[in-house]
Amino acid sequence: MSEFEAAERAVQAALDAGATYADARVMHRRHESMTARNGDVERVHQEADSGIGVRALVGSGWGFFAAPGLDDRAARSAGTRAAEIAAASALVSRGASALIPADPASGSWASACTLDPFSVSLADKGDLLVRATNTVREHGADLATGQYQAWETRKWFVSSEGHRIDQHVREAGAGIDGTAIGDGETQIRSYPAARGQYATRGWEFVDELDLEAHAARVGAECRELLSAPTCPAGETTLILGSEQLALQIHESVGHAIELDRILGWEAAYAGTSWLDLDQLGSLRYGSELMNITIDPTIPGALGSFGFDDEGTPAAPRDAVRQGTWVGVLAGRDSAAVAGLDYGGSVRADGWARLPMVRMTNVGLEPGPHTFDEIVAATDDGIYMETNRSWSIDDRRLNFQFGTEVAYEVKHGELGRLFKNPTYTGIGPQFWGSMDMLSSEIVAWGTPNCGKGQPGQVGHTGHPAAPARFRNVRVGVRA
Amino acid sequence: MTDLEALAGQAVDLAGTALAGVEVAVQADRHRVGLTRFANSVIHQNVAEDVTTVHVQLHHDGRTAAGSATVLDDDGLRALVDRIVDAVRIAPPDVGWPGLAPPAGMPEVDAPDPATADAAPQARAEIVRSFVDGAGGLEAAGFCRTSHWEGAFANSAGHAATVDGGECGLSGIARIDGADGVARHAPLRLAELDGAALGARAAAKARAWADPIELPPDRYEVVLEPTAVADLVEALAGVGFNGKFVNEGRSFARPGEDQLDPSITMVDDPLALGHRYDADGTPRRRLTLVDRGTTAALTYDRRAAAEAGVEATGHAAMGRFAWGPTARHLGIEATDAAVSPDEVDGPIADSSVAAIVADVERGVLVSDLWYTRLLDPRTLVLTGLTRNGVWLIEDGAVTSPLRNFRFTQSYVQALMPGSVLAVGGAATPLPGDTYTATSPRWSCPALRLASWNFTGGASG
Numbered sequence: 052m053s054e055f056e057a058a059e060r061a062v063q064a065a066l067d068a069g070a071t072y073a074d075a076r077v078m079h080r081r082h083e084s085m086t087a088r089n090g091d092v093e094r095v096h097q098e099a100d101s102g103i104g105v106r107a108l109v110g111s112g113w114g115f116f117a118a119p120g121l122d123d124r125a126a127r128s129a130g131t132r133a134a135e136i137a138a139a140s141a142l143v144s145r146g147a148s149a150l151i152p153a154d155p156a157s158g159s160w161a162s163a164c165t166l167d168p169f170s171v172s173l174a175d176k177g178d179l180l181v182r183a184t185n186t187v188r189e190h191g192a193d194l195a196t197g198q199y200q201a202w203e204t205r206k207w208f209v210s211s212e213g214h215r216i217d218q219h220v221r222e223a224g225a226g227i228d229g230t231a232i233g234d235g236e237t238q239i240r241s242y243p244a245a246r247g248q249y250a251t252r253g254w255e256f257v258d259e260l261d262l263e264a265h266a267a268r269v270g271a272e273c274r275e276l277l278s279a280p281t282c283p284a285g286e287t288t289l290i291l292g293s294e295q296l297a298l299q300i301h302e303s304v305g306h307a308i309e310l311d312r313i314l315g316w317e318a319a320y321a322g323t324s325w326l327d328l329d330q331l332g333s334l335r336y337g338s339e340l341m342n343i344t345i346d347p348t349i350p351g352a353l354g355s356f357g358f359d360d361e362g363t364p365a366a367p368r369d370a371v372r373q374g375t376w377v378g379v380l381a382g383r384d385s386a387a388v389a390g391l392d393y394g395g396s397v398r399a400d401g402w403a404r405l406p407m408v409r410m411t412n413v414g415l416e417p418g419p420h421t422f423d424e425i426v427a428a429t430d431d432g433i434y435m436e437t438n439r440s441w442s443i444d445d446r447r448l449n450f451q452f453g454t455e456v457a458y459e460v461k462h463g464e465l466g467r468l469f470k471n472p473t474y475t476g477i478g479p480q481f482w483g484s485m486d487m488l489s490s491e492i493v494a495w496g497t498p499n500c501g502k503g504q505p506g507q508v509g510h511t512g513h514p515a516a517p518a519r520f521r522n523v524r525v526g527v528r529a
Numbered sequence: 530m531t532d533l534e535a536l537a538g539q540a541v542d543l544a545g546t547a548l549a550g551v552e553v554a555v556q557a558d559r560h561r562v563g564l565t566r567f568a569n570s571v572i573h574q575n576v577a578e579d580v581t582t583v584h585v586q587l588h589h590d591g592r593t594a595a596g597s598a599t600v601l602d603d604d605g606l607r608a609l610v611d612r613i614v615d616a617v618r619i620a621p622p623d624v625g626w627p628g629l630a631p632p633a634g635m636p637e638v639d640a641p642d643p644a645t646a647d648a649a650p651q652a653r654a655e656i657v658r659s660f661v662d663g664a665g666g667l668e669a670a671g672f673c674r675t676s677h678w679e680g681a682f683a684n685s686a687g688h689a690a691t692v693d694g695g696e697c698g699l700s701g702i703a704r705i706d707g708a709d710g711v712a713r714h715a716p717l718r719l720a721e722l723d724g725a726a727l728g729a730r731a732a733a734k735a736r737a738w739a740d741p742i743e744l745p746p747d748r749y750e751v752v753l754e755p756t757a758v759a760d761l762v763e764a765l766a767g768v769g770f771n772g773k774f775v776n777e778g779r780s781f782a783r784p785g786e787d788q789l790d791p792s793i794t795m796v797d798d799p800l801a802l803g804h805r806y807d808a809d810g811t812p813r814r815r816l817t818l819v820d821r822g823t824t825a826a827l828t829y830d831r832r833a834a835a836e837a838g839v840e841a842t843g844h845a846a847m848g849r850f851a852w853g854p855t856a857r858h859l860g861i862e863a864t865d866a867a868v869s870p871d872e873v874d875g876p877i878a879d880s881s882v883a884a885i886v887a888d889v890e891r892g893v894l895v896s897d898l899w900y901t902r903l904l905d906p907r908t909l910v911l912t913g914l915t916r917n918g919v920w921l922i923e924d925g926a927v928t929s930p931l932r933n934f935r936f937t938q939s940y941v942q943a944l945m946p947g948s949v950l951a952v953g954g955a956a957t958p959l960p961g962d963t964y965t966a967t968s969p970r971w972s973c974p975a976l977r978l979a980s981w982n983f984t985g986g987a988s989g
Binding site: 085087091092093094095096097098099100101102111112113114115116117118119121132135136137139140142143144145146172173174177178180181193194230232235236237314315316317318319320322403404405407439440441442443444445449451453471473475476477480504505506524527528529 | 562564565566567568569570571572573574575576577578579580581582593594595596597598599600601609612613616619620621622623624625649650651653654655657658661668670671672700701702704709777778779899900901902903904905906907908910912913914916933935937938939942962982984985987988989
């Protein structure tokens with residue numbers, strides 16, 4: 052039986068059990084990871100899973116059931132059990148549940164991949180991490196680690212409305228870091244980003260990162276940080292590197308514009324949002340330089356796909372235009388509740404998880420400046436780069452970030468190195484203070500976005516460039 | 530022999546046949562998990578899974594590879610083994626391979642509650658309805674979870690074991706006019722999950738948090754309720770007592786030293802949930818990590834233990850090696866295990882917390898901590914926020930709701946000798962965040978701490 056047939060039988064079983072709507076995703080997934088520490092490979096792990104996840108609507112209640120079997124009996128059983136769970140949901144329900152109308156999409160999509168990550172030998176991959184971590188350690192780190200991850204996902208989606216879609220997605224990425232152990236402290240430097248850089252591409256992306264070329268600098272900089280002065284405390288002009296700004300976008304814009312959060316569906320855990328739908332189209336989110344798009348069509352970015360997990364074709368959309376909030380990340384069910392006419396941002400972490408509103412590629416459009424111009428135009432401030440810690444409140448307003456390094460900016464030039472930099476603020480005030488933005492956009496990939504219960508790990512992309520912010524509180528410490 | 534034991538044994542045999550002399554360890558797990566999630570007082574996400582996974586780890590000729598699969602008919606199992614055999618042949622050298630777990634007796638544990646292990650979605654929905662009703666008309670949100678883990682372990686060193694464990698949990702909030710109150714509980718039996726009482730507790734907290742005032746950021750004495758203490762316990766488990774972090778010089782923990790207040794004793798007890806072995810197959814046990822303030826033990830898997838030259842403690846976690854061996858069933862011992870706290874009026878969680886609050890001249894009562902993240906593992910400095918209810922305590926009574934704070938605080942410093950002014954009389958079992966049949970579970974009393982560094986307020 053083909054994957055499409057398994058999905059169709061699951062959907063039909065759910066309908067036979069009383070569902071008024073059902074969809075099913077059959078998936079085959081492979082994941083490979085390797086970690087190395089101080090010149091030795093520490094772990095090689097290869098996972099593979101296959102299964103079916105069925106979503107059913109019975110009356111006003113939703114149900115979801117997942118199982119690994121793909122034969123006729125297993126597929127039908129999954130559909131029936133999803134409907135049974137949906138019926139139980141009706142015990143605590145009110146009103147009707149609905150989906151916004153959608154044309155039943157059919158199609159295939161595959162991400163671009165020049166070099167299949169799973170075709171590269173483990174020995175070659177291991178040699179890369181061994182060489183890179185050896186170099187990091189030789190140049191100053193007490194602890195040098197390196198890792199890569201690669202994913203291959205094939206999925207087939209069928210709905211009772213007639214959707215019939217298959218997709219083939221390959222993702223890969225890697226990173227290295229060095230840690231220097233001091234007297235009661237640790238200092239870390241990473242390349243190309245904290246936790247690595249990832250893309251919806253093949254192994255050619257890892258090759259392009261050229262980990263070894265940056266390993267010596269990483270090792271030396273973590274050692275240098277131990278003797279650097281601590282970042283001063285106070286209010287100042289802050290320049291952020293693009294990798295840190297990507298996480299700032301992720302936390303204080305991406306999650307805030309998730310419609311399920313705005314509707315209170317995540318209130319008990321991930322939280323809600325400070326945004327009120329009544330202000331969509333008029334709320335001032337940031338300065339005129341702030342243009343944020345939701346765009347799952349960016350080639351190679353980690354949040355790209357052909358169709359979301361409700362079968363909605365990928366399409367770009369504005370989230371913030373010239374500082375005004377104009378769009379949300381939505382699914383067909385949340386859009387129906389909110390009275391909106393678009394979804395397109397629903398994904399699941401595998402076949403055993405319920406599709407939910409997730410970021411795709413949420414990021415900045417290029418600004419008019421360059422990083423060098425921003426520094427040159429700053430008389431007194433601090434430049435921070437590479438994320439080290441992140442925290443934000445349950446309404447996505449009050450944030451505090453730490454970065455690996457900071458540099459003093461004096462009279463238009465980068466100066467002294469500072470350790471333990473942090474900055475804190477309130478989302479719209481912070482974004483409102485952005486007065487310079489670079490055109491040097493990088494689509495940073497976040498492979499570890501956690502959300503939902505059951506917990507789901509999402510892969511998201513965040514185009515970002517260096518930017519300058521005024522009157523930011525820095526140097527918060529214990 | 531169960532199906533899972535047969536699967537594990539079959540995988541060991543297949544690997545041995547495919548690659549002479551290979552060392553092989555296999556874990557076959559069946560996870561049955563159901564989670565009924567509610568928001569805006571209705572069930573909006575209701576999910577379940579029944580998934581069997583086989584994990585295979587091979588070591589041959591100085592090289593190691595591991596993998597897993599969920600397609601487990603004869604062809605699927607053979608494909609998994611063949612894939613890992615192919616991988617181990619070309620894997621890079623593994624100089625830290627600690628060898629397989631030797632045969633060992635398994636600890637005796639209680640069987641899981643069948644009504645919990647086999648709970649139907651209707652049973653979870655009924656408890657959710659009780660919580661919603663208990664909230665008395667306030668908007669309610671949260672989850673009710675049941676889980677069951679059956680497993681079998683086998684390796685080519687002749688070690689074999691089985692596991693059968695289960696638990697359940699509820700975490701919920703009640704909401705009114707922007708104020709949230711929280712209640713959580715993770716008993717072993719679904720019948721012990723009192724949705725109505727938890728809903729009422731959450732609602733009482735939410736009602737008492739109306740119109741909060743903003744207190745300037747500063748260092749304040751605090752009473753952390755069990756739901757907040759769980760965050761300290763999780764951080765200490767994940768970083769502080771993690772043998773890998775200690776090996777790497779990234780932890781504060783130094784066994785034998787008086788590092789925490791003498792009132793603090795911390796015990797990891799996976800056996801309470803029936804978890805008899807870890808991912809290496811090492812038997813688990815009740816392990817005291819802190820004994821009256823003295824760091825007494827660390828957590829090790831076989832690899833970290835070999836590196837440190839000590840015995841493994843049964844804390845290997847499948848798929849989490851990079852993070853290292855962590856305690857996932859850790860608790861702070863209450864001062865009187867016989868205490869059964871009563872419900873109290875107002876925002877305080879229960880009578881065991883109220884007894885602590887009564888002694889505070891001026892301080893802050895914190896229900897919950899949120900989005901806490903490490904700034905430095907060595908000092909265990911974290912930043913995060915308060916959530917789900919914060920109040921000013923004056924002269925032994927809760928006097929005013931407060932707006933949320935941001936804090937930047939060393940958890941070790943908060944618990945260092947002389948810093949813990951009181952430990953609650955009763956500990957509450959609390960559900961961890963993750964959703965698997967081996968989810969973490971924390972056991973926490975309230976703590977009165979001399980100082981907590983609030984570094985920001987709701988306005989910045």
